[in-house]
Amino acid sequence: MSDVKTSYDLAVIGAGPAGLAAATLAARQGISTVLLDEQPAPGGQIYRSVTETPVRDPKVLGPDYWHGAGLVKPFQESGADYLPGTTVWSVSRNLEIGLSREGAARILPAKHIILATGALERPFAVPGWTLPGVMGAGAAQVLLKSSGLVATGNVVLAGTGPLLWLLAWQYLRAGAEITAVLDTTPRANWRQAMPHMTGFVRSCYIGKGLKLLLDVRRKVKVIGNVTALRAEGDGQVRSVVYRQGNGAEQRLPAETLLLHQGVIPNLNLANAIGCAQSWDDAQRCWTPQTDGWGATTVEGVSLAGDGAGIGGALSAEHQGRLTALDALHRLGRIDRQQRDRDAAPHREALEKARQGRVFLDTLYKPAQDFRVPSDDTIVCRCEEVTAAQVRDAVKLGCSGPNQAKSFLRCGMGPCQGRLCGPTVTEVIADARGVSPAEVGYYRLRPPVKPITLAELASLPKREDEIDAVLHH
Amino acid sequence: MFRRLHDAAGERVPFTVDGRAAEALAGDTVAAALLANGITVCRNTPVSGAPRSPYCMMGVCFDCLVTIDDVGNRQGCQVRVAPGMRIETQDGKREIDR
Ligand code: FES
Numbered sequence: 001m002s003d004v005k006t007s008y009d010l011a012v013i014g015a016g017p018a019g020l021a022a023a024t025l026a027a028r029q030g031i032s033t034v035l036l037d038e039q040p041a042p043g044g045q046i047y048r049s050v051t052e053t054p055v056r057d058p059k060v061l062g063p064d065y066w067h068g069a070g071l072v073k074p075f076q077e078s079g080a081d082y083l084p085g086t087t088v089w090s091v092s093r094n095l096e097i098g099l100s101r102e103g104a105a106r107i108l109p110a111k112h113i114i115l116a117t118g119a120l121e122r123p124f125a126v127p128g129w130t131l132p133g134v135m136g137a138g139a140a141q142v143l144l145k146s147s148g149l150v151a152t153g154n155v156v157l158a159g160t161g162p163l164l165w166l167l168a169w170q171y172l173r174a175g176a177e178i179t180a181v182l183d184t185t186p187r188a189n190w191r192q193a194m195p196h197m198t199g200f201v202r203s204c205y206i207g208k209g210l211k212l213l214l215d216v217r218r219k220v221k222v223i224g225n226v227t228a229l230r231a232e233g234d235g236q237v238r239s240v241v242y243r244q245g246n247g248a249e250q251r252l253p254a255e256t257l258l259l260h261q262g263v264i265p266n267l268n269l270a271n272a273i274g275c276a277q278s279w280d281d282a283q284r285c286w287t288p289q290t291d292g293w294g295a296t297t298v299e300g301v302s303l304a305g306d307g308a309g310i311g312g313a314l315s316a317e318h319q320g321r322l323t324a325l326d327a328l329h330r331l332g333r334i335d336r337q338q339r340d341r342d343a344a345p346h347r348e349a350l351e352k353a354r355q356g357r358v359f360l361d362t363l364y365k366p367a368q369d370f371r372v373p374s375d376d377t378i379v380c381r382c383e384e385v386t387a388a389q390v391r392d393a394v395k396l397g398c399s400g401p402n403q404a405k406s407f408l409r410c411g412m413g414p415c416q417g418r419l420c421g422p423t424v425t426e427v428i429a430d431a432r433g434v435s436p437a438e439v440g441y442y443r444l445r446p447p448v449k450p451i452t453l454a455e456l457a458s459l460p461k462r463e464d465e466i467d468a469v470l471h472h
Numbered sequence: 473m474f475r476r477l478h479d480a481a482g483e484r485v486p487f488t489v490d491g492r493a494a495e496a497l498a499g500d501t502v503a504a505a506l507l508a509n510g511i512t513v514c515r516n517t518p519v520s521g522a523p524r525s526p527y528c529m530m531g532v533c534f535d536c537l538v539t540i541d542d543v544g545n546r547q548g549c550q551v552r553v554a555p556g557m558r559i560e561t562q563d564g565k566r567e568i569d570r
Contacts, residue, residue, distance in 0.1 A: 038531060040552055045530055052499055054480040120532050130535075132512045132525035139529035142549075147497060147504040148480030152473045174477055235523050236512065255473060266532070381533065384519045414534040419527075449531075450545075 004081060008034045009331055010324075011097055011110035012080075013088050013269070016044020017313045018305025019116030020071040021320030022327075027080035029328055034081040034108070036088055036099060042072050044118050045138065046313045049146040060173045061145060062166075064208070064313070071317065090446030091273045095300050100451055104458040112300050112327045115270055116320060119263035119306035122285070122366065124159060125373045125423050128231030129259060130381055137167045137260035150176035153255035156240050158182035158229055161262040161364040162209065168216045180221040180252055182242050184261065186367045187225055193363040203356025204314070227369065231257050261366040265307045268416055272444040273298055279437035282361050283310055284371065285422060286441050293326035294319060302327065310361075311354055318350035371423070372430045379427065380420035382413020387427050394431040400439040401425055414450055417442045474507045487557040496553040503529060503536040503548035506559070514538050514548055518564035538562055 012023040015037035027033040035042075043050040047068025055061055075082075083101060090098035097108045121136045128134065137157060143149040150171060155178050157168055164181070171178055200206055216222070228243040231254070240254045264285035267277060275296040277288045287309045294302040304323040305316035322343055329339040373379060375388035385408045390398075393407040401417070401424045404410055410424055411417035417424075421442055429436040476497065483498040489511060496505035503526040506514060513523040514536050526536035529549045536548035539560040548559075 038550065049499070054482045054497060054499060055477060056479045056481055060477075120530065121528065130522060130524065132523050135526065136528050139527060142529040143474065143504055143507065147500050147508065148477040149474040149504060149508055150477065152475045381524075381527070381535065384517065384522070414537075415532055418532040 004083065005032060005034070007109040007111075008032045008081075009111045010034070010114065010327055011036060011108065011112075012114045012116055013037075013097075014044060014116035014118055014305070014307070015039065015042040015082075015084070016046055016116060016118045016305060016316065017068065017071060018118070018307075018316040018320035018323075019044065019114070020075045021317045022114050022116060022304055022324040023080045024071070024075045024078040025321050025324040026327060027078035029333055030079075031328065031331060031333055032081075033079075034083060034110075035075070036083045036086045036097070038085070038087055040085050042075065042082070042084070043068050044116075045142065046118075047071070048142055053145050054148040055144065055174070061170060062173070065145070067313075087449050087451075088269065089449045089451050091269065091301070093274070093298070098446065100449075100455050103455060105451060105455040106458075106460065112302070112331055114294070114320075114323050114327060115296075115301065115303045115307055116305045116316075117266045117269055117307040118316075119310060120266045120418060121163075121260060122262045122264045123379075123419050123423050124259040124261045124366075124370065125377050125379050125387070125420075126229045126231065126259070126370070127374065127377050128233070128237065130378055130384075131231050131233050131237045132235065133233070133237035133255055134231050134257045134259065137164050137258040138263075140256075140258045141167050141170070144170060144174065150174055151256040151258070152176075154179045154253045155256045155258070156180050156182060156252055156254040157258045157260070158184065158226070158240065158242075159260040159370075160185040160366060161260055162205075162360065163263065164260040165212055165216055167258065167260070168220060169212045172216065172219055178220045179254065180223055181216070182226045182229065182240070182252075183222055183224045184226045184229065184367060184370055185224070185364060189363050189365060193359050196359040196362055200356035200359035203359075204353070205356045205360065227367070229370070261370055262364055263306065263310055264422060265309060266418070267307060268418060268444055268448045270296060270301075270303060270307065271441070272446050272448045273301055275301060275303070277441065279435065280309065281435075281437075282358070282365075284365060284426075284436075285310075286425070292322075294323035295326065300330075311357060314353035315350055315357075318346045318353060321346045322350065368430075371426045373423065373427070379423045380408070380410035380413065382415050382419070383409045385410040385420070387423075390424055390427045391431050394428055398428070399432065400428060401442045402440065404428065405442065411442050416444060416448060473510055473512075476508060485553050485555050487553050487555070487559060489559045490561055500553050501529075501549050502538060502540060502546075502551050502553055502557070502559055505553045506538075506548065511561070513561065515562035516564045521564065
């Protein structure tokens with residue numbers, strides 16, 4: 001990376017649809033732009049490995065996946081610098097980015113920063129979800145996209161949300177077998193979603209979505225109205241126990257259980273920078289606050305894509321462009337009128353991409369029992385803290401996730417609350433009988449990813465040393 | 473268990489896991505390579521000693537921690553397999569007691 005500069009006008013963090021689109025637009029306008037990404041290749045999670053997937057048959061992953069390739073090429077030609085395999089562990093208030101790359105840490109200053117950190121799967125804490133063989137459906141999708149791997153033996157998919165059905169469809173296309181899909185979508189959701197049907201009918205989702213659902217239902221056993229779920233096995237999942245409605249417990253053999261109940265913003269970096277966030281009741285998650293241009297409450301830091309609230313890949317792309325236009329304006333490259341004029345087509349496209357979202361959010365809102373798990377469920381995978389322990393802490397006066405940290409250490413493990421935060425918030429809110437907005441969320445501190453002492457020791461201390469490291 | 477799609481293209485990459493020879497496909501992360509070789513358990517937890525396998529494959533859960541070329545606690549799902557890489561599964565309890 002001999003061409004890495006010592007500072008940039010704009011740094012974009014995350015190379016999914018939002019980050020690629022933002023960096024491309026900005027760099028084309030001639031401002032110095034760098035795109036930092038944790039993965040070794042561009043695409044984010046949704047278009048993961050799109051430039052290098054070993055899955056040769058394009059029908060397996062489908063046209064929506066291959067759309068991502070159309071974002072990578074313009075980015076590569078845009079003039080933006082690209083740092084893959086880079087972990088960002090902090091961003092200071094004066095916009096200095098702390099990053100690690102190839103075992104060495106460095107500080108990279110920027111004048112404006114766009115966070116495009118995307119989404120992660122909403123934790124789906126059920127008894128036994130820590131057993132080997134139980135994974136996120138998103139994880140199975142990553143294995144398929146980046147390594148051409150599919151699960152074998154008895155494979156059970158369980159949960160709710162578009163990604164679960166997409167994975168089932170991709171598995172069938174790939175010739176993989178699925179024992180059953182356990183659908184946890186609450187019956188009542190259909191009734192609540194109906195009033196939002198018109199937006200959905202006009203959206204781009206409906207045709208594709210229905211076809212995909214029908215394809216899967218024709219070929220796979222789908223068990224609906226699942227109200228309780230647990231994985232069993234000794235050192236490895238062997239079976240899934242479930243309940244339909246108020247029915248008796250039933251059992252399916254499973255060597256692989258793939259869980260999914262939607263995605264939520266990956267907000268750890270924004271939170272640690274100090275960006276204000278609020279509880280989104282419709283999407284049941286914490287979301288950093290942004291204005292119509294993606295600007296957060298921290299000067300010089302904006303947010304684009306699913307990290308600013310779940311909207312899907314197409315929305316993310318358009319948001320990325322809007323956020324970049326605003327960054328260009330703030331950096332003095334374009335005036336307000338030009339920003340607004342250039343933004344018009346992207347705004348229109350964003351509106352279109354957002355259609356149908358409310359319907360999907362309402363239909364696939366996970367059931368209370370799967371957001372607020374039973375006592376014997378581990379909620380914090382790192383510290384192995386159960387829901388019962390969180391409830392006991394509430395009885396002792398613990399009022400929110402931050403206190404739960406000191407009571408129980410939950411949220412203090414290496415995942416820094418990514419896999420327990422939403423559940424802990426919901427369990428405490430439920431136990432106290434208040435809204436999650438009232439109990440709050442973990443207050444996070446950098447580093448948001450663990451860095452080693454060796455990496456820290458490698459950190460240059462003076463201006464000329466920084467220069468030397470960046471131009472090695 | 474996982475299997476590779478028949479048409480999955482790419483070079484073979486030799487590596488070792490706990491001293492045994494194994495093969496990955498170029499582009500595999502360490503976590504994917506272990507799963508492709510039938511190894512589901514990467515580590516035992518330091519808290520209870522329970523076995524864990526990769527859960528998220530995108531760098532957030534830290535259940536894929538392994539020792540790579542003598543460096544412990546590396547996220548297997550974030551590191552690509554390189555030829556000759558020495559991967560060891562981790563015993564969390566032992567690492568803590570050591
Ligand atoms: S599998 Fe979750 S961090 Fe690697």
